[in-house]
Amino acid sequence: MNKIGKIGLAAGLLIVILAGGAYAAGVRLALFPEAINPTPYLEKAKSYNALIERDKFGVPHISGPRDVDVAFGMGYAHSEDDFATITEAVLATRGTMSETKGKDAAIGDYLVQLLRVWDSVNAGYEREVTPEARAIMQAYADGVNLYAAQNPTKVPSGLLPLSGKDVAAGTVFRGPFFYGLDKVFKSILEPAPVPDKAPPKGSNGIAIAPKRSTDGATRLLVNSHQPYDGMVAWYEAVLDSGEGWHVAGGFFPGSPFMLHGHNAHLGWASTVNKPDLADVYRLTTDPKKPGYYLLDGKWVPFEKKVATFKVKVWGPILWTVKRDLLWSVHGPALETDRGIFAVSYAGQGELRQPNQYMAINKAKNLTEWRAAMAMQALPSINFIYADDAGNVGYLSNGQFPVRKDGVDWQGVLPGDRSDLLWKDRVPFDKLPQLWNPQSGLVFNSNNSPLVATDGNDNILPETLGAHLGLQTNMTNRAYRVLETYALDPSISAEEFEAYKYDLAYSEKGILAGLIREALTYDATGNPDLAEAQKILKAWDRSTDRYSRGAALAVLMGQPIGRAAENGEPLPPLRPALDAAINQLKTHFRRLDPTWGEVNRYRRGNLDLPIDGGPDVFRAVYGETQKDGTLTANGGDTFIMFVSWDKAGKLSSQSIHQYGSATLDTASPHYADQGKLFVEMKTKPVLFNRADLVGQIERSYRPGR
Secondary structure, eight states: OOOOOOOOOOHHHHHHHHTTTOEEEEEEEOOOOOOOOOHHHHHHHTTOOOEEEEETTOOEEEEESSHHHHHHHHHHHHHHHHHHHHHHHHHHHHTOTHHHHGGGGHHHHHHHHHTTHHHHHHHHHHHHSOHHHHHHHHHHHHHHHHHHHHOGGGOOTTOOOOOHHHHHHHHHHHGGGGTTHHHHHHHHHOSSOOOOOSOOOOOEEEEEOGGGBTTSOEEEEEEEEEESSSTTOOEEEEEEETTSOEEEEEEOTTOOSOOEEEESSEEEEEEOOOOOOEEEEEEOOOTTSTTEEEETTEEEEOEEEEEEEEEEEETTEEEEEEEEEEEOSSSEEEEETTEEEEEEETTTTOOOHHHHHHHHHHOOSHHHHHHHHTTOOSOSOEEEEEETTSOEEEEEOOOOBOOOTTSOTTSOEETTOGGGSOOOBOOGGGSSEEESOTTSEEEESSSOTTOOOSSSOOOOGGGSOTTOOOOOOOOHHHHHHHHTGGGOSSBOHHHHHHHHTOOBOOTTSHHHHHHHHHTTSOOTTOHHHHHHHHHHHHOOSBOOTTOSSHHHHHHHHHHHHHHHHTTOOOOOHHHHHHHHHHHHHHHHSSSOOOHHHHEEEEETTEEEEOOOBTTSSSBEEEEEOTTSOEEEEEEEEEEEEEEEOTTOOEEEEEEOSSOSOSSOTTSTTSSTTHHHHHTTOOEEOOOSGGGGTTTEEEEEOTTO
């Protein structure tokens, strides 16, 4: 089936929600920001004892005697820097985003109800989430509430109070979209695929054991590829509680959990994996039996409710929309002009993710970390692991269903057979994973899990569960790992970092193949094509800012490469080549401007040329501007280099694409990491208290 992608607006679903089948619609006025009584939030804040120390880059270092103190301080510091994005994350999870964002947010509001996010939270929050995790999520929410109470003009109506349930609901809602659940729904409603123009969510993770390093150190690269802005853009922080929660790394808006980075003893990088974790069933229905579907020869009633949400139409005017919701025993169901289809998917109603994230945040060794991962609460995501004992490993995590033999699980399944329903999950020890390989190297760059090292002990398919639907692709970045890191038997710290900033396209990759195809076109009577072929033939496949072939090649390959990364049908090359030629001629008056003239990093007052490109290890994805340039908006974002020397001593470096103040244009930390980021440099992570001496520019206790 391989339905993969990113969360986005599906036009077909939008029509279903707002037009066909909508009923009992009404109009009301949007509420203006309400008066906030700050007293309860100020009183609640007194129950916490958090210290926030901002270093010279504005990165918050948050400490306190208890985990909840640190979570409270994290909620407050995070709000200082990114309150509007946290607000969006909460409203999206509540299914009320279209009240402020209008029709473009309607799909998300509908899906919140179709996926029963809040039904799951309200039914299982106290039963499935540990008291410790609930207390941490509530403390984070209380930190956000305090900031909101102190800044009432920034607070949209109906936002307060946030609760721990808001945080938990965010994990339930967002988790399945990382492996592409949205694309599954789009495939049902839009049989003709619609190209996804959002920056792909990719990533690189590399770890080398002491045997593979020049100095006996263990090294880890944390290199997620995300959008520069929005609800899945990284925020950096260091947390240190008296109860053993001491981590540094990346966090998402609306959540207190470190999603990847390191603690004192171990660390991990996360990369998106795209296995087949959802199945679509065509249900058998009969107009003579409305409201029923066939299962094992019997007519079974749909479970039905009505979704109600309000959509901003213009100014303060809201349009109330009501729409039927359907579920079968398989899961959520959608009615189309081709019939009714139901979906079973990994992560459905999964509330235990906070438990697992806290367990891996606090793990002290490989045994504890693997035990935490064996909880199998996280629906997907690859993990590259390293620790102070010299262990390295790779895990292609997922809630894989146990599927029956003799069935084509890649297509639409018959919905009238109960033997095709999901019943069991592939156990943890049957997931694709590789620990301490002979070569001392593990990696993932969104490629097949069967290629995870450069030695002879890659994962064998026969050791895995059946019908996992694993991805089989090799990205350009995966090829370049094998052409850089894998060719070096003894890697220094400097080499480990230099390979990460590799700028090349592999001869084995998609773009090299597109160039070979472009060179076969007949250029007779077409001087522009002839010149383009000359440029492409001479190009060394490097995306350094001074290259005079990268602009043409990358612009030509971008729509095809994006489709490949998103798992969509590949568009033809010739229109893309002609469009690239036209873009460069129109805006640059030549077909070979330097790549830095075209590829730009823009933030605040910074407008800089930037090296890198789509699907290279220095990943940069750009949005086309009216002047023909690209403005980087995704790819490399928060990066960490982590190492433990042969004595187990930790050191780490990091960089963020912007700075800590992700939304405050007046802050000195709005873009203060931008130049370092563009120059492919890092700053030290001040992990221990001794590291903070002389580095703190501001220290305060929220609510006190």
